[in-house]
Amino acid sequence: MKLNFKEDKSQFWDDIYLEDDAGWDLKCPTPVFESISESIPTGKLCIIGCGRGYDAVMFAQNGFDVTAVDFAPSAIKSLKTSASLANVDINTVKGDLFLLAEEYPNAFDYIIEQTCFCAINPNRRNEYERVVRSILKPGGQLIGLWFPLDKTVEEGGPPYATRIDEVKTIFGSGWEIVKEEFPELSIEPRKGREILIIFKKN
Numbered sequence: 186m187k188l189n190f191k192e193d194k195s196q197f198w199d200d201i202y203l204e205d206d207a208g209w210d211l212k213c214p215t216p217v218f219e220s221i222s223e224s225i226p227t228g229k230l231c232i233i234g235c236g237r238g239y240d241a242v243m244f245a246q247n248g249f250d251v252t253a254v255d256f257a258p259s260a261i262k263s264l265k266t267s268a269s270l271a272n273v274d275i276n277t278v279k280g281d282l283f284l285l286a287e288e289y290p291n292a293f294d295y296i297i298e299q300t301c302f303c304a305i306n307p308n309r310r311n312e313y314e315r316v317v318r319s320i321l322k323p324g325g326q327l328i329g330l331w332f333p334l335d336k337t338v339e340e341g342g343p344p345y346a347t348r349i350d351e352v353k354t355i356f357g358s359g360w361e362i363v364k365e366e367f368p369e370l371s372i373e374p375r376k377g378r379e380i381l382i383i384f385k386k387n
């Protein structure tokens with residue numbers, strides 16, 4: 186089946202960055218991830234759909250070996266500038282996350298998900314799970330802030346509606362939930378609209 190959704194094209198996302206209209210962009214590291222970075226052992230960490238990469242820089246500053254992936258050139262350019270200013274090394278990948286499996290099999294201890302799952306077309310969510318499973322090491326963790334929980338499918342996207350039961354179904358077989366909570370540290374506009382679920386690959 187040939188997929189051809191508007192959000193499959195990097196230009197769709199690059200235009201939003203170029204117009205400075207990225208409503209999802211926190212302009213700083215994500216407080217929930219900052220807190221997690223201080224509580225888990227360092228390791229190889231991949232951020233898929235990393236955007237401008239504030240979390241990539243933050244994890245690198247906290248000792249993680251970071252790979253940051255996004256196919257929008259403007260996002261990667263901003264990330265490279267931030268990494269250089271912060272004097273940290275980050276493996277930046279300007280490319281399609283759906284093509285990562287071949288180059289990064291069983292490569293990462295952690296994957297960070299934030300508003301990437303809801304950015305891709307819902308028809309590709311099982312494919313997303315397969316890619317994530319391929320690039321995580323056995324025992325590796327998918328650390329996700331799953332959002333937006335308050336949208337309906339009929340409203341379209343991106344961002345597309347994300348339901349907790351759907352996420353748990355997609356990451357049902359071969360995964361174990363190690364943490365699930367509505368984080369106190371969620372930014373105010375996302376409180377109750379995002380949930381932290383950490384899945385471990387068996």
Ligand SMILES: C[S@@+](CC[C@H](N)C(=O)[O-])C[C@H]1O[C@@H](n2cnc3c(N)ncnc32)[C@H](O)[C@@H]1O
Nearest residue numbers: 198209234235236255256257281282299300304
């Ligand atoms: C809603 S933004 C979120 C960015 C970032 N996670 C954040 O929270 O600031 C979604 C990002 O995913 C990227 N993206 C979407 N589909 C992608 C794909 N197939 N491969 C790589 N990046 C993708 C977009 O370019 C965009 O930067």
